[in-house]
Amino acid sequence: MTTINLLYLETFLAVCEYQNFTEAAKHLYVPQPTVTNRIHYLETELGQELFTRGKSGKRSVRLTEAGQIFLPYAQSVVASIEAAKKELISRSRSNLIRIGSSVPFTHPFIIDKIKALYSFHQDISLSFTEKANVIHLLRDNTIDIAFTTDCQAEAHFESHLLGTEDFQLILSAENPLSRYACIEDFTCMESENLICYKPYATSLEESLLSRYHFKKKLLSNQLGIIRNLLKHNYGITLLPPLLLDKELQTDNLKCIPLQLDIPAKKISYSLVYKKGQLPYMDELLCDHA
Numbered sequence: 001m002t003t004i005n006l007l008y009l010e011t012f013l014a015v016c017e018y019q020n021f022t023e024a025a026k027h028l029y030v031p032q033p034t035v036t037n038r039i040h041y042l043e044t045e046l047g048q049e050l051f052t053r054g055k056s057g058k059r060s061v062r063l064t065e066a067g068q069i070f071l072p073y074a075q076s077v078v079a080s081i082e083a084a085k086k087e088l089i090s091r092s093r094s095n096l097i098r099i100g101s102s103v104p105f106t107h108p109f110i111i112d113k114i115k116a117l118y119s120f121h122q123d124i125s126l127s128f129t130e131k132a133n134v135i136h137l138l139r140d141n142t143i144d145i146a147f148t149t150d151c152q153a154e155a156h157f158e159s160h161l162l163g164t165e166d167f168q169l170i171l172s173a174e175n176p177l178s179r180y181a182c183i184e185d186f187t188c189m190e191s192e193n194l195i196c197y198k199p200y201a202t203s204l205e206e207s208l209l210s211r212y213h214f215k216k217k218l219l220s221n222q223l224g225i226i227r228n229l230l231k232h233n234y235g236i237t238l239l240p241p242l243l244l245d246k247e248l249q250t251d252n253l254k255c256i257p258l259q260l261d262i263p264a265k266k267i268s269y270s271l272v273y274k275k276g277q278l279p280y281m282d283e284l285l286c287d288h289a
Contacts, residue, residue, distance in 0.1 A: 004045055006081060009074045011038040015051065016071060017155070020060045027154065029136060046070065085141055096125045100134035100143035102150065102199055104223055108242050109162040109269050110147050132199055138272060146272040149200070162269040165240030167200075169256040170248070172233040182259045186212050193218060193235030195226050200239065200267065227251065240267055 014024040015035065025032040043050050048066035063071065097117065103110060105128060117124065131137065134146040138157070147162075169183050177188065194214040198221035218235060220226055227247050229235055241248060241255045248255060258265060 004042065005038075006078065008038045008042050009078050011035055012042055012050065012070075012074050013078060015039060015061060016063065016067075019062060029133075096127060097145065098127045098129070098143040099145045099147070100129040100131060100137045101147035102130075102132050102134050103147050103269060104243065105130065106223075106246075107147075107269070108245060113147075113162070113271060135272065138274065144273065147269065148272060149267050149269055156275055157272050158275050160271045162271055164266050164268045165242055166257065166266055167238050168241050168258060169236060170230065170239055170241065170244060170253060171236040171256075172230055173252045173254045174233050175236065177236065178254045178256070180256055182257045184259050186260070189214065189236060191215055195220065195229050195235045195237040197221070197223065197226060197237065197239055197243070227253075 011024065011028060014028055015021060018024045018027065021035050021039075022032050025035045028035065039050065046066070048070075049064050050067035050070060051061035052064055053061060099114070101110060105111070105114075114126070117126065129137065129143060134143065134148050135150070135154075137143045138146045139154075169177070169189075171177055175192075177183075177192070180188070183189075190213055192214060193216040195218045198219050201219060216235070218229070223243060226237055226239075227244060230237060230247075230253055231251050238258075244253065247253050
């Protein structure tokens with residue numbers, strides 16, 4: 001008896017959409033060989049080749065006659081499963097909203113939206129998951145809403161920009177660098193310990209961290225640890241200031257603007273959700289200021 005994994009059907013549809021194994025892999029967040037293996041498995045199960053190589057590159061493909069016949073059936077199965085998931089979720093969790101975030105939930109942009117949810121729907125319950133790759137959780141229907149700084153366009157997602165921030169130097173007011181009005185050259189920091197917030201480290205790596213030699217580089221995914229190190233003047237960090245807004249007001253910390261031409265000078269925050277899945281999103285996304 002033939003057993004076909006739903007994931008393989010979704011992979012087949014992605015390859016059909018992008019007509020390229022590499023592009024399909026990017027949008028599925030899997031290595032390209034994984035896409036190749038899934039398609040090979042499908043072809044083995046069906047006893048037919050589904051794709052032939054195109055002329056625009058060895059990873060470009062086009063449907064065979066068998067692939068064209070199989071396409072509407074694959075679409076129907078995936079659509080039916082998605083509809084069933086949606087119906088089950090709406091019935092079993094009608095008053096529960098599952099929120100995921102790669103940004104700390106204490107960030108003001110996120111707090112504003114959570115307050116808005118409660119103001120519009122006082123009978124709801126909220127669950128919270130903080131994880132680096134929340135888009136993956138959204139795609140798998142593990143969460144309903146994602147707050148992220150790594151928003152990648154996908155056909156079934158809606159994305160709403162919450163705001164942007166500049167990276168700034170944050171340090172103890174006792175640090176000698178605190179006398180600067182702005183930072184124009186990072187060489188003045190090379191005698192310092194640089195404390196990196198792990199979720200944002202990738203954004204800075206290519207444009208900054210790999211170009212300068214700091215005394216030490218410390219990596220943490222806990223803002224509380226970073227805050228305590230800064231308070232004791234153990235090092236400096238580069239962060240959007242709203243992440244440590246309360247600490248900047250109460251813990252003798254200071255932020256200094258960066259006047260440098262680097263690609264990662266800004267970071268954007270977005271709210272992402274699946275199209276048509278949450279009927280109250282229009283209310284949530286309106287300006288509450």
